[in-house]
Amino acid sequence: MLRITGGTIYDPANGINGEVRDLYVEDGKFVSSFTGGRTIDATGLVIFPGGVDVHTHVAGGSINFARAMTPEDHRRTQAFIRSQTRRSGLGGMAPTTFATGYLYAGMGFTTVNEAAVPVLSARHTHEEMADIPIVDKSCLVLMANNEIMLDLLEAGEYERAKHIVAWHVWAAKAYGVKAVNPGGVAAWKWGKDANQLSEPVEGYKNTTPGSIVTSLAKIIDELGLPHPIHLHCNNLGAPGNITTTLETMKHLEGHRAHMAHLQYHAYGGDDWDTMKSESAQLAEYFNAHPNMTTDAGAVLFGDTVTITADGPWQHLLYKLTGRKWGNLDVENETGCGIVPYSYRPSNLVNAVQWATGLELLLLIDDPWRVFLSTDHPNGACFWRYPEIVQLLMCADFRKECMAGLPPEIMNRITLPEINREYTLYEIATIMSAGPARALGLQQKGNLGIGKDADMVIYHSDKDIARMFGHPRYVIKRGEIVIEEGDIRETPDGSEYLVKPSFDPGTDEFLRPLFEDRYCMSFENYPVEMERIERPDLQQCITTE
Amino acid sequence: MGGKVTCTLGEVKNRADFIVYWGGNPAECHPRHFTKYTLMQKSPFLPRGRKDRTMVLVDIRETKSAKASNIFLQVRPGKDFELITLLRAMIKDQPISEAQVAETGLTIEQLQDFVSRMKAAKYGVFFFGMGLSMTRGKHMNSAALLTLAAEMNAFTKFVAMPMRGHGNVTGADVIMRWQTGYPFGISFNRGYPRYNPGEFSTVDVLVRGDTDCAFIIGADPGATMPQPAIDHLAKVPTIVLDPHVTHTSKLARVHITTAPAGISAPGTAYRMDEIPLPLRPALKSPYPSDEEVVRRIKEALLEKPDWMGERPQMLQNQI
Amino acid sequence: MNKIKLTLKKNPTVVLETEVISPDYFLERTHEEICASVVYHGKREKRLDEFFDVDGERSDCIEIHGDLQRVRHVGRAMTRGEVTIHGDVGMHLGALMNGGVIEVHGNAGDWVGGEMKRGKIHIHGDAGQQVGAAYRGSIIGMTGGTILVDGNAGIEVGMRMRRGMIVIGGAARDFAGLQMKGGTIVLCGGAEIRTGAWMQRGTIISLKNLALMPTFAESGVYNPTFLNVYSRHLKTLGVQLPFAEVDGRYRRYSGDQGVPGKGEILIWEPAV
């Protein structure tokens, strides 16, 4: 039993904006009151619900591939030393699993969503997630380039395709569906890319990236997955891709959708020399279409490693940077590429990317629909989120940073004209309440009675980056996990799953197709429920 | 710097029309490779199976695998690195003369033909074996082939993959990476992982006598390592966990018989392309699993006083 | 001159990590503080004086006696002062060094001057592998300073170095100058195979004939004037680099074409 008294509470899910209230925690949940128990005096301190990351890459084949490629970064980063109760780890661009848990908790995040899991290696992703302590986890299975599903859509067998999607969600023990570069990854395996939404995908007659997007969004709505289609649009990172992004959004009308890392999809111009931000145009469309949520995919200057299932973009980066490159194609499903990368303020393209991410966060009016993310580790490492919070809350600080950018940039971005400053209430929304709601995790991002007692208690501090980077306490399900920068406890988190319904005959339908295309026996493909440590099965919902 | 461009074996099965085995003898060492993945399989992209694929063998001698191949390139022993570097130059149209090629044991026509076939391929794959990775030059030989594969992507799709030995070597590599950031050659003596092959790799530690205890799981260094390493294992307290009594067991202080993984102990194995496969035990074993033994040793160690003393939770600057 | 003298009194039974043995660390410390400096014997924290007799205090001039083959990281990241070792020394001597001088009257282990930036290291005996090299995964090795090895050196001398100079008095093994990006390597006793493999820029000078990679193309013979300057500099270090036309000439090779790179290898051909 834990009582937190006198804190100033920001709980957007319950409309509480900076009120002093007491919180009571029993058995890991908020309760209305009790007597006795330990008390934390939070007078003068600020309380948020625990942070929720809607889009990150922390476990699985791709990030593990990135770890293999960056030993030089592991050496220069912070090291967590083992103790009798705590495992060691390394931070940096691609932190080790144990360090991932410590670093997320260390800045007050208690739930993370791993955004890209190929079914073929889902077993691996779950084994890694079991080694990420403290935070609760979920993951999204990659579907948009699954050739069996594409063949069914091509043949007009929509219902069957729906069963296939549901079957794969359950086989991967995932929580939702991620669509990356629909049709594009399949084409990349031939060294090509799918850039036009209305042109058939390589190897197909009727199926276009646009039709894949619409069908998948519809399937996911009809299956009632708590989290809508999680879409990484085509043409990521390319100048002029705003056209593709807007057209993709039109294909989503009438459906729920989460647009991943929108920053990478908001560019105008014709080439790298003329590239500019089109965030204003994108935000205008987005503001008028409440069916969508998004995460920023913001960029911060500095070193990182880019890793995405978007092979074409990765090859482009490799050519641009001439640095290391890793690429892994996974049969019949997806691919992933890895390139270490430095974002530099002196580089015009990078500077535009930096501004675009912030612009989107500032120009989208509704904080319930745009969330804090860097598409870790692509735009920056997740442990740098406090720097973004500072940029959002202090217009003067933004101006200071802009002064260091090349002067030619000013007619390519709108950031200098934006004076909006986020309030603490809005930060609590984009960092916790909003992403929890978009994920459909009702027990998260909410300090209400009966919800999970995940919260973060900050010192009130004028230095915003310090305030958010060094919480006074972080509490996970009622347990103090971080106290003034020290790791106190490292409990294991849960894993959220859903089981959408599918025709029981799907196994027999898939088996021959599967054995034709994959080189793994069909029985070994689905991850067994016993392999999930601390599973927490969520209900599907009905959507209109 | 290159990097690593690879794929899963299913991609090879479905798409690879140009397959190069380098320094390996799949016909004898991985007999199912041809039929399961590389040559015989048909796919929507390669409907005629073997007829739609070209196989090249690069090796120092004509093994049984040469019979299965369309082209055999017999490289002079110890010249793999030179040959791969020449190919790197040739794909980039650097001027290369007959004389430069001579020492590899091949002719410039052979190399020109090879380069044009690589470039004409739709999906090329290099598989490389111990004949490349364990001969003089070692990791640089593998790096050379990985780099060539990465560079070939300027022209067409190309990937490279090591043919690993038996046992769950890949699994150990994968798990060490997510837990420590590094695949092998790791020291924990400072309380956090540090990596330096040559310094911390098992064989080097043993040969230099840098350890005063050895704990061996699922390996038999007593049979495979150089004599000074074996001598050191005999000198220090060595503990072996293995389903069988191995060479190492015979020179160890303690041997604990464990249940064989995959036969009577469950778990996950990682295939050479890092795809995880479940191990489903078919038989019951009277012996405990490796995991259980290690867990019980760890519990027993926790009973002992903490030797670490006061150390910070976190270090900003590593050694 | 005020000096700190360390004498090994107990042989470490496993590796002893002593990055504290550095002029920067000792300079402002009292005798007791130096004695109590933390070293790592395997996984255990120990006091420095458990292994060494310590004489002196507050100095950036360190003299060490004993067989330090198992002692690693001496002079790590030092920026000033002198370290003189009488005896053999273990790995990572002067790694990441940024100034000062290290002299070893004996042999040194692997990674001498790994990723060093400035300063001078002189090994009178042999050195191990990866002299002045980049650590695994790093793009850049040594970026400045001088390393002299009177004896032989192991593989990968100057791997990925960008600036600075390495002189090997004896013979180097395989891959000297691997992926070199700049700087100079002088091989007085030649090298085994694959010298200059994958080099992008920089100069390798060999006074003995070398078996070169096939991806190096011969580009003439000459006696470059810059060698004149090098020769004078090297003379101050006690190394004779011939350059006069009466004595012979250098045959120049450029490569590595596999990269393709613009490095050069100069091989001395004495006049007959």
Ligand SMILES: [Zn+2]
């Ligand atoms: Zn992402």
